[in-house]
Amino acid sequence: MSFSSQPLPTRRHELINRLAATPQADLVVIGGGATGLGVALDAALRGLSVVLLEAHDFAKGTSSRATKLVHGGVRYLAQGNIKLVRQALHERRTLLRNAPHLVGRLPFVMPAYSCWETPFYGAGLKMYDMLAGPGDIGRTRFLSADAVRQQLPGVRTDGLKGGVSYWDGQFDDARLALALARSAAAQGALLLNYCAVTQLVHRDGRVAGVVCEDKETGNHYTVHAKAVVNATGVWVDAIRDLDEQGAADQRKGMVEPSRGVHVVVDQSFSPGGHALLVPRTRDGRVLFAVPWLGKLILGTTDTATPDMPDEPMAQSAEVDFILSEAAKYLATPPTRRDVRSVWAGLRPLVRPSRHETGGTGRYSREHFIDVSRSGLLTVTGGKWTTYRVMAEDVLSQCVQHKLLPDLPASKTATTSLVGSWADAGIERDLSGVPAGLASYGSEAPWLATLGVIEQDIVPGLSPAMVRFAVRYEYARTVEDVLARRSRLLFVDAAAAEEAAGPVGALIEQELQRNPETDAFIALARQYQAVP
DSSP states (O other): OOOOSSOOOOOHHHHHHHHHTOSEEEEEEEOOSHHHHHHHHHHHHTTOOEEEEOSSSTTOSGGGOSOSEEOOOHHHHHTTOHHHHHHHHHHHHHHHHHOTTTEEEEEEEEEESSTTHHHHHHHHHHHHHHHHGGGOOSOOEEEOHHHHHHHOTTBOOTTOOEEEEEEEEEEOHHHHHHHHHHHHHHTTOEEESSEEEEEEEEETTEEEEEEEEETTTOOEEEEEEEEEEEOOGGGHHHHHHHHSTTOTTTSOOSEEEEEEEEEEEEGGGSOSSOEEEESOOTTSOOEEEEEETTEEEEEOOOEEOSOOOSSOOOOHHHHHHHHHHHHTTBSSOOOGGGOSEEEEEEEEEEOOSSOOOSOGGGSOOSEEEEEOTTOOEEEEEOOGGGHHHHHHHHHHHHHHTTSSOOOOOOOGGGOOOTTOOGGGTOOOOOTTSOTTSSSOGGGHHHHGGGOTTSOOSBTTBOHHHHHHHHHHSOOOSHHIIIIIISOHHHHOHHHHHHHHHHHHHHHHHHHSSOOOHHHHHHHHHHHHOOO
């Protein structure tokens, strides 16, 4: 199944009018990240009436701050979590098929500086291939030192013994989230960003809907529903508190947030098209140096944090850690002066049922579903790659707990997302493409109707792309455009700051509202300020 290439307008006043005229839905989803959007699409494809409400912008939180890898998880394999790895590798192939304009294959190289590393890690990566089964996208190979130097021109050669190459997937996380949102909308779902759930509606002791606030006008709306799904990531406990007011102090929180930091430098530090895998850092994690949109992403950390801000900030020690670990493998070690952007995200790790030591790196990355006594279904944990399986599990639990009637089988495994040219069997390499140009897929011709002959605002970002984001992709602010429709903030914060004024002028022209340019400039400076 695929969608028409004609984009669906996202005029906010029309969406708000639909919300006001929708007193009852089958399903309300709270949260517009990967999980919530996946649930909305799956439910809409099965014929349910769906309303999804996001307090900020789609993928504003964790879902836009991944390492940009669609993968089984090499580290999870080392931890012995075979089930999660096999499942994720299967989903990797599904994403490559259903969203080839946003997901592509990426070759990795793990350089070895000790004689034992190549056979040891190579055996593990051979098992990684085996677990992929029919979803295998490339074979693991043992490399000589010369071959490693050819594939990783920026690698440190002193003491290099050889290495291993393997394949995994890469994607644009925020734009994939938008594709999920727009695909769900194409199936009749109503999705609204900047619309916060402020209250749960209870009837006879059961959750029966939500009250939400349009954050642009302050107006409130009530939507009744057979089932309400809390898919708000690290913030799920706040929604659970709305369900069980007065019991929050006695109830243990479901989520233990973990902060993951990424540092972005020029791709000249590793100029080949291959990503670099560091199999074991001094804290026991893996570290990646991933080419993406013309830059190199270094990351990530795994630091337990009690704070859950909308815009988490990296700590100096985390940046030091990433740069020092990268310096062990790159011929020219990057320094703070080389950083183009630094950003952090919060992982919603499920708090273990018993006390465990060893840090959040030991916590399970599998998702967890809870159904409260009043029928609120909460889903958290998991990973981007397995969002589709999480959505299936959520709807299965809705049926099992009699929140929804029996449903037909899921169709998401065979549904190409908006913008896909999957029917042509084409894949795209995103690693060397300038920011903003790689993700339109079959919708690219529509840009021609919006003024493609105009001069770019900054290289790779045209006025037509801004207009497209506003008219067809739910964008309301400068941040929406430069952080998530274009990924400029994440790859070059100074360039994003430069683009803020012209982008804001275009948004104001389109929407006749304050595009929050000054707030974005402050945010861009935060991303440039290396702690």
